[in-house]
Amino acid sequence: MITVPVGLGDRSYDVLVGWGARHRLTEVLPVGVRRAAVVTQATIGVEVDPGVEHRIWTIADGEVAKSLATVEELCRGWAAWGLTRGDVVVAVGGGVVTDTAGFAAAVYHRGVAVVHVPTTLLGQVDAAIGGKAGVNLPEGKNLVGAFWQPSAVLCDTEVLEHLPPREYLSGCGEVAKYHFLGGTDLVDLPLDERVARCVAIKAEIVGADEREGGRRALLNYGHTLAHALETAGHYDLRHGEALAIGLVYAARLARRLGRIDDARVTEHQRVVAGYDLPTTMPPGFDHAELVALMARDKKATAGLTFVLDGPAGIEVVAGVDPHHVRDVLEEMVAP
Numbered sequence: 001m002i003t004v005p006v007g008l009g010d011r012s013y014d015v016l017v018g019w020g021a022r023h024r025l026t027e028v029l030p031v032g033v034r035r036a037a038v039v040t041q042a043t044i045g046v047e048v049d050p051g052v053e054h055r056i057w058t059i060a061d062g063e064v065a066k067s068l069a070t071v072e073e074l075c076r077g078w079a080a081w082g083l084t085r086g087d088v089v090v091a092v093g094g095g096v097v098t099d100t101a102g103f104a105a106a107v108y109h110r111g112v113a114v115v116h117v118p119t120t121l122l123g124q125v126d127a128a129i130g131g132k133a134g135v136n137l138p139e140g141k142n143l144v145g146a147f148w149q150p151s152a153v154l155c156d157t158e159v160l161e162h163l164p165p166r167e168y169l170s171g172c173g174e175v176a177k178y179h180f181l182g183g184t185d186l187v188d189l190p191l192d193e194r195v196a197r198c199v200a201i202k203a204e205i206v207g208a209d210e211r212e213g214g215r216r217a218l219l220n221y222g223h224t225l226a227h228a229l230e231t232a233g234h235y236d237l238r239h240g241e242a243l244a245i246g247l248v249y250a251a252r253l254a255r256r257l258g259r260i261d262d263a264r265v266t267e268h269q270r271v272v273a274g275y276d277l278p279t280t281m282p283p284g285f286d287h288a289e290l291v292a293l294m295a296r297d298k299k300a301t302a303g304l305t306f307v308l309d310g311p312a313g314i315e316v317v318a319g320v321d322p323h324h325v326r327d328v329l330e331e332m333v334a335p
């Protein structure tokens with residue numbers, strides 16, 4: 001078992017990564033917990049034993065479940081059961097479950113402890129780490145949320161065996177991103193070490209900038225186009241697939257702006273293709289709509305804003321000329 005600490009002062013916690021990590025749950029529950037509310041989804045089929053009285057809450061599948069209605073349902077259920085502030089929520093699932101249960105834990109009784117047991121690759125290397133929790137509104141994704149750090153995270157690589165292949169691939173999109181955030185060694189590592197290395201990269205960034213005042217924005221590398229593709233495509237693309245295209249796009253845009261050379265663009269394409277992920281724009285997207293969506297990105301406070309590679313490394317670049325943004329989209333359409 002590999003332990004990766006997330007250093008956040010009195011909100012610090014450990015992430016345990018390895019085969020069977022979920023069986024360490026009783027060891028990581030906060031002291032004095034009497035009850036555990038386990039939140040999961042029907043199709044996941046990953047059982048955990050908190051070693052204290054517990055009940056299971058099953059939420060629906062997909063982005064629609066990441067809603068205030070689900071949060072209300074969970075909080076009302078917990079209140080009816082008598083879950084107290086000294087108890088714990090255990091989120092067992094992908095990003096949809098950890099984001100939703102994490103946010104419900106953040107607001108229930110103004111904050112009850114949560115332990116994440118991420119069961120997707122994307123959850124293990126990204127969503128369950130760093131304390132961002134939240135739900136969607138009909139107006140947009142992740143519009144309501146909180147920073148609420150878990151007490152511990154158990155990344156059990158055994159449960160990834162049952163993950164549908166497309167979901168595994170989606171997680172690889174985030175792994176590909178970490179290649180460019182200091183993880184050039186990732187591709188050669190066995191799965192447990194690869195997950196732990198991604199967690200360590202994220203932990204280091206989150207530890208330096210918990211509330212995204214600066215460096216944490218780098219974790220959005222490739223995400224500006226990815227989010228636009230997901231929104232315009234109404235989530236037909238899995239997040240990691242959209243991110244893969246977004247990473248190559250970010251490299252090509254950086255090349256267009258003279259920030260990197262052709263070899264660096266080729267490296268992006270090679271890494272992304274190495275995970276069997278797409279490197280070209282899928283057909284059928286309205287590019288004007290994508291540019292408009294990118295202009296509404298949360299980072300875009302001063303014109304079109306991207307996280308881009310460059311001579312000083314990866315950084316936030318504001319005020320990018322919309323002509324370049326559109327031209328690079330055209331360039332990336334598969335012949």
Ligand SMILES: NC(=O)c1ccc[n+]([C@@H]2O[C@H](COP(=O)([O-])OP(=O)(O)OC[C@H]3O[C@@H](n4cnc5c(N)ncnc54)[C@H](O)[C@@H]3O)[C@@H](O)[C@H]2O)c1
Pocket residue numbers: 041043044046061062063066093094095096097099119120121122123126127128129130131132133134142159160162163164167170239
């Ligand atoms: N909080 C953050 O920092 C952060 C970061 C990245 C992504 N996210 C969020 O994460 C969500 C996406 O998460 P995701 O990609 O894990 O998708 P997901 O949670 O929808 O899970 C994908 C599918 O896999 C199923 N599944 C999960 N684990 C399984 C297992 N072990 N075996 C079989 N099936 C399993 C789920 O039921 C679901 O149908 C998005 O809502 C995104 O906004 C949050």
